[in-house]
Amino acid sequence: MIEALTNKLANYLDLEQEDIQSLRESVQQVEHIEAGQDIIRVDEKPEYVHLIVEGWGCRYKYLEDGKRAIVAYLIPGDVCDIHIAMLDHMDHSVSALTPLKLAYLPREAIERCFRDNHTLARAFFWTSLVEESTMREWFVNATSRPADKRLAHLFCELLMRHWAAKLERRADRFPMPLTQNELADAMGISLVHTNRVLQRLRRDGLVEFEGRTLIVLDWARLKAFADFNPTYLHLQEDKVWAGERSVEALGSSSGR
Numbered sequence: 001m002i003e004a005l006t007n008k009l010a011n012y013l014d015l016e017q018e019d020i021q022s023l024r025e026s027v028q029q030v031e032h033i034e035a036g037q038d039i040i041r042v043d044e045k046p047e048y049v050h051l052i053v054e055g056w057g058c059r060y061k062y063l064e065d066g067k068r069a070i071v072a073y074l075i076p077g078d079v080c081d082i083h084i085a086m087l088d089h090m091d092h093s094v095s096a097l098t099p100l101k102l103a104y105l106p107r108e109a110i111e112r113c114f115r116d117n118h119t120l121a122r123a124f125f126w127t128s129l130v131e132e133s134t135m136r137e138w139f140v141n142a143t144s145r146p147a148d149k150r151l152a153h154l155f156c157e158l159l160m161r162h163w164a165a166k167l168e169r170r171a172d173r174f175p176m177p178l179t180q181n182e183l184a185d186a187m188g189i190s191l192v193h194t195n196r197v198l199q200r201l202r203r204d205g206l207v208e209f210e211g212r213t214l215i216v217l218d219w220a221r222l223k224a225f226a227d228f229n230p231t232y233l234h235l236q237e238d239k240v241w242a243g244e245r246s247v248e249a250l251g252s253s254s255g256r
């Protein structure tokens with residue numbers, strides 16, 4: 001239930017078994033929700049912190065003209081609203097992009113962690129700092145990189161986040177359930193432009209798709225093309241991957 005979260009946190013600090021058990025015991029209920037359903041809306045004050053167990057979500061805001069701006073993607077192991085223990089209300093909305101399995105942690109349990117468990121308090125504070133760092137990088141991406149590098153950078157980020165939470169046994173791929181519309185809403189470009197950029201990344205031999213799975217064909221080339229430096233994720237590339245294939249194996253065409 002909480003393995004993806006604890007795997008992610010383990011990249012920052014060593015959790016004792018009692019810390020992990022405390023997190024497990026904090027889960028009060030589990031719920032399945034449909035794609036397109038809001039988990040929480042702007043200005044609401046939730047009574048629970050929501051942990052994504054399965055599926056993808058996003059943080060978003062609507063502009064005055066009704067256009068949606070996606071400001072973050074959420075994958076298993078991500079906590080949607082940890083800051084509600086300190087803030088009065090949400091300043092954005094969180095929605096399901098795919099069917100989701102959510103774990104609910106009561107606000108009181110999170111406040112108790114902050115107060116009584118210094119290890120978990122540091123861990124949650126770390127996740128908040130990484131989210132802020134990631135948002136800064138998204139701002140740089142949106143304002144300073146052309147669309148093809150922007151999308152390549154996102155794919156690098158999503159691959160490393162999957163490594164960090166140990167969500168995949170293969171180092172060269174991750175699920176890609178996002179529609180081109182959902183990519184366009186995050187990249188700040190049109191649907192037509194998104195389609196062209198995806199075609200270029202495939203044509204240049206950087207990525208390919210098998211159904212709803214994205215495969216990185218050449219990790220080194222993709223990183224170089226995207227100007228991707230993972231330091232903003234506060235992850236060390238040589239330490240986050242443990243699985244069937246090593247990071248070093250992701251050479252030209254991923255050995256394909």
